Amino acid sequence: MPSSVLGQIRFEEIAKKAGLDFRLKNAASGQFHQVELMPGGVAAFDFDNDGCMDLFFTNGATIPELRKSGPEFWNRLYRNNCDGTFTDVTAKAGVGGEGYSMAVATADFDNDGLCDIFVAGVNRNILYRNLGGGRFADLTAKAGLSGIDPKRGKMWSVSAGWFDYDNDGWLDLFVSNYVAWDAAGEPACGAPRSRFYCHPKEYAGLPNQLFHNNHDGTFTDVSERSGIARSIGKGMGVAFADFDGDGFTDVFVANDSVRHFLFRNQGDGTFREIGLEAGVALRDDGSAIAGMGVDFRDFDNDGLPDLVVSGMINDGFRLFRNLGKRGLFEDLAQRTGLEMGTRPFTGWSLGMYDFDNDGWRDLFVALSHFPALERYLGRAAPLANRVFRNIGGRRFEDVSAGAGADFQTPALHHGTAFADFDNDGRVDAVVTTLEGPVKLFRNVTAGAGHWLAVRLKGTTSNRQGLGAVVRVTLPDGRTLYGEATTSVGYASSSEPLVRFGLGLNAHVKQVEVRWPGGGVQKLSDVKGDRTLEIEEARR
Amino acid sequence: MRRLAILAVLMAHLTAAQASRSPGYAAYERANRLFVAGKYQESFNAVDEALKLDSKLVPALTLKAKLSMAANRYDVAKASLEQAIAADPSSWFAQFLYGFQFYQQNELPAAKQALEKAYRLNPRDARTSLYLGLTRESLGQTQEALKSYREAIHLGEISGQLDTDMLLSGSRLLLRLGEFDECRQWIDRAIKLAPNSRDPHFESARLSMKTADAARAAKQGEIALGLRGDVTDRQVHFLLVQAYRSMGREQDAERHAAAIRALDEREGK
Numbered sequence: 001m002p003s004s005v006l007g008q009i010r011f012e013e014i015a016k017k018a019g020l021d022f023r024l025k026n027a028a029s030g031q032f033h034q035v036e037l038m039p040g041g042v043a044a045f046d047f048d049n050d051g052c053m054d055l056f057f058t059n060g061a062t063i064p065e066l067r068k069s070g071p072e073f074w075n076r077l078y079r080n081n082c083d084g085t086f087t088d089v090t091a092k093a094g095v096g097g098e099g100y101s102m103a104v105a106t107a108d109f110d111n112d113g114l115c116d117i118f119v120a121g122v123n124r125n126i127l128y129r130n131l132g133g134g135r136f137a138d139l140t141a142k143a144g145l146s147g148i149d150p151k152r153g154k155m156w157s158v159s160a161g162w163f164d165y166d167n168d169g170w171l172d173l174f175v176s177n178y179v180a181w182d183a184a185g186e187p188a189c190g191a192p193r194s195r196f197y198c199h200p201k202e203y204a205g206l207p208n209q210l211f212h213n214n215h216d217g218t219f220t221d222v223s224e225r226s227g228i229a230r231s232i233g234k235g236m237g238v239a240f241a242d243f244d245g246d247g248f249t250d251v252f253v254a255n256d257s258v259r260h261f262l263f264r265n266q267g268d269g270t271f272r273e274i275g276l277e278a279g280v281a282l283r284d285d286g287s288a289i290a291g292m293g294v295d296f297r298d299f300d301n302d303g304l305p306d307l308v309v310s311g312m313i314n315d316g317f318r319l320f321r322n323l324g325k326r327g328l329f330e331d332l333a334q335r336t337g338l339e340m341g342t343r344p345f346t347g348w349s350l351g352m353y354d355f356d357n358d359g360w361r362d363l364f365v366a367l368s369h370f371p372a373l374e375r376y377l378g379r380a381a382p383l384a385n386r387v388f389r390n391i392g393g394r395r396f397e398d399v400s401a402g403a404g405a406d407f408q409t410p411a412l413h414h415g416t417a418f419a420d421f422d423n424d425g426r427v428d429a430v431v432t433t434l435e436g437p438v439k440l441f442r443n444v445t446a447g448a449g450h451w452l453a454v455r456l457k458g459t460t461s462n463r464q465g466l467g468a469v470v471r472v473t474l475p476d477g478r479t480l481y482g483e484a485t486t487s488v489g490y491a492s493s494s495e496p497l498v499r500f501g502l503g504l505n506a507h508v509k510q511v512e513v514r515w516p517g518g519g520v521q522k523l524s525d526v527k528g529d530r531t532l533e534i535e536e537a538r539r
Numbered sequence: 540m541r542r543l544a545i546l547a548v549l550m551a552h553l554t555a556a557q558a559s560r561s562p563g564y565a566a567y568e569r570a571n572r573l574f575v576a577g578k579y580q581e582s583f584n585a586v587d588e589a590l591k592l593d594s595k596l597v598p599a600l601t602l603k604a605k606l607s608m609a610a611n612r613y614d615v616a617k618a619s620l621e622q623a624i625a626a627d628p629s630s631w632f633a634q635f636l637y638g639f640q641f642y643q644q645n646e647l648p649a650a651k652q653a654l655e656k657a658y659r660l661n662p663r664d665a666r667t668s669l670y671l672g673l674t675r676e677s678l679g680q681t682q683e684a685l686k687s688y689r690e691a692i693h694l695g696e697i698s699g700q701l702d703t704d705m706l707l708s709g710s711r712l713l714l715r716l717g718e719f720d721e722c723r724q725w726i727d728r729a730i731k732l733a734p735n736s737r738d739p740h741f742e743s744a745r746l747s748m749k750t751a752d753a754a755r756a757a758k759q760g761e762i763a764l765g766l767r768g769d770v771t772d773r774q775v776h777f778l779l780v781q782a783y784r785s786m787g788r789e790q791d792a793e794r795h796a797a798a799i800r801a802l803d804e805r806e807g808k
Contacts, residue, residue: 191614204807259799259803276777276780276796276799276800277780277784277792277793277796279780279781279784281777282774282777284745284748284749284781285711285745285774286770286771286773286774286775286776286777286778287774314677316715326784326787326789328784328785334714334715334717334749335717339715340681340715340716343679343715344679375646375648375649376645376646376647377647377678378647378648378651378678
């Protein structure tokens with residue numbers, strides 16, 4: 001729409017050059033433990049407020065002990081040196097962690113201006129408070145976020161995300177739990193000489209968890225009271241958006257092989273699960289898919305957040321378009337070409353970002369089949385990632401073939417974090433690979449359009465303005481929309497900035513921010529190609 | 540339901556076994572009669588007797604494979620079929636069953652290889668083309684799959700074997716490809732062929748949703764719900780939720796959503 005920008009989206013893989021030497025270890029040893037399949041969450045966030053996005057990687061542990069027996073299993077924090085390189089600062093920061101980690105969610109939960117870290121895992125969750133000066137403190141126990149359920153004990157958590165469900169100006173925590181699992185009781189699947197990872201149907205599902213922020217560094221488990229725990233699923237990715245425009249942020253949970261959940265925030269501290277009624281619970285033939293990554297943002301610039309969900313081979317990834325009437329979505333995967341374009345793949349994390357800054361959010365998916373299924377699928381598990389260009393909000397076109405040589409390399413890709421690591425206005429991607437090195441895909445798209453990044457600073461709202469909706473009006477009157485969220489993809493967390501591709505427009509007519517509490521702020525005639533900081537006007 | 544589908548495939552080929560006068564043939568014939576009568580254990584005993592008398596009796600080996608698949612013993616079926624193929628490499632039916640059992644086990648590359656061989660041995664069997672289509676589709680070979688579905692339908696028409704599986708497997712792929720006109724033709728033919736089967740009406744309802752005809756989708760969905768088929772109640776209820784919500788009939792939508800939740804509860808999901 002806003003332009004005729006036609007730059008081929010291209011990436012260059014520069015992890016090694018950038019000093020990112022992280023390797024994700026899942027401790028697989030031929031026993032086909034389900035947990036080995038799932039790790040790989042990564043976060044892009046600015047822990048030292050230097051304007052350059054840093055990285056946090058989660059990592060596995062020994063099985064069956066579920067202990068980080070050595071540095072090779074540590075979670076890792078890398079500081080962005082703002083010169084194209086990163087430095088491993090894990091030890092100094094004290095964030096190596098413990099337990100078999102899966103996911104990371106980053107946000108400033110205590111509104112002190114410093115971004116904090118929550119790590120979710122199989123046997124342990126950890127909350128790190130950012131103390132400043134590159135140091136973090138483990139506040140898990142004091143905060144009440146160990147995740148131990150009174151009835152079920154510690155559940156296997158796969159994803160987590162921060163959002164302010166009650167608009168009190170403090171971020172609450174949602175934790176997505178997968179299945180009941182223990183190493184000793186692992187079922188055996190497949191013939192004795194050709195074992196494979198069991199289907200999720202072999203394991204019992206779990207409820208998700210919601211923790212309310214008490215404003216004092218502690219949280220209260222409101223999973224039961226809020227109605228969240230009533231729905232038993234096999235939770236994977238989680239994403240947030242106010243899909244019905246009522247001023248309260250709603251929650252979508254992608255489930256593995258059972259129906260997805262859409263928790264509508266009723267504005268009174270409770271949620272109602274309406275995935276079936278909204279049309280997002282199942283594929284259009286009524287089948288559940290192996291849902292994994294999810295992004296809950298506007299793909300067609302109509303101001304309504306849509307849903308994209310990755311799945312397993314022959315599922316076809318789903319695109320649920322928000323119709324904006326009576327809470328209805330329509331499954332647009334077939335019509336946009338996403339269904340046939342993704343059926344051959346198994347997708348893990350993903351993100352809808354405007355990689356060529358033409359004004360339409362494209363789709364990046366991290367791909368790999370499950371290991372040990374070669375004889376069934378007829379292809380090896382490692383896959384190259386894919387990028388789909390958004391053509392006018394009507395269809396997705398697979399432009400991976402031209403996305404650069406580095407983009408064609410197969411691996412067991414899992415987690416993704418999206419950010420503009422080099423501050424050149426083009427969104428980059430970090431992808432973790434199972435038992436392999438991390439990849440940093442630097443966006444080198446030539447001829448990309450103009451851009452605008454909005455960094456929000458809440459005052460009565462939460463400090464990072466998560467949940468705010470930013471509307472940009474272009475000189476010709478057309479509008480672009482973005483929601484502030486860090487919860488994107490699978491088990492991962494992306495930068496909190498709200499980004500817009502402006503195409504040929506070097507400036508915008510108006511930027512409007514609707515803050516989570518309902519306050520609205522407008523700025524006129526804003527120059528593009530920069531990061532604009534907007535502080536919430538005090539009410 | 541899966542077991543019934545397997546038996547349906549197998550029954551269609553009961554007469555395909557080649558007659559062969561061998562010491563075990565009488566026992567084989569008895570086993571076959573028992574199989575048709577649904578007396579599987581007795582049939583299994585008789586087929587073992589036949590194979591004791593002639594271990595290379597191909598019809599007995601394929602029958603044993605069919606019985607084994609019906610009993611979910613794919614390892615036994617596979618071994619029997621390998622013996623049958625070794626005894627008579629020109630037996631297209633043994634090859635077909637060999638491919639079919641791989642397909643049932645989701646071993647797609649092996650299924651494709653065996654089914655292609657069966658097709659070369661007998662290119663006029665509609666079921667071989669159907670399963671070749673299903674296998675190719677699962678392997679992501681969309682155009683080849685569509686070609687196989689078209690061929691299955693054509694061969695089914697010629698041989699009188701045409702069934703709803705052939706028409707609906709093709710229509711589902713056409714729906715994914717957005718080829719709605721041809722999809723509608725195949726679905727309508729399936730409804731005509733089996734008006735009292737759930738699946739054609741369900742597919743008709745799905746297509747109607749895709750073409751923004753929620754009223755027709757609801758009508759076909761309600762018909763489907765009252766019939767039996769491979770499509771589950773949950774699938775039909777979900778379609779009806781969408782159809783009624785599109786029409787603004789919230790109470791009807793709510794009723795079907797509640798039915799799904801009740802099913803989930805019952806199944807402990």
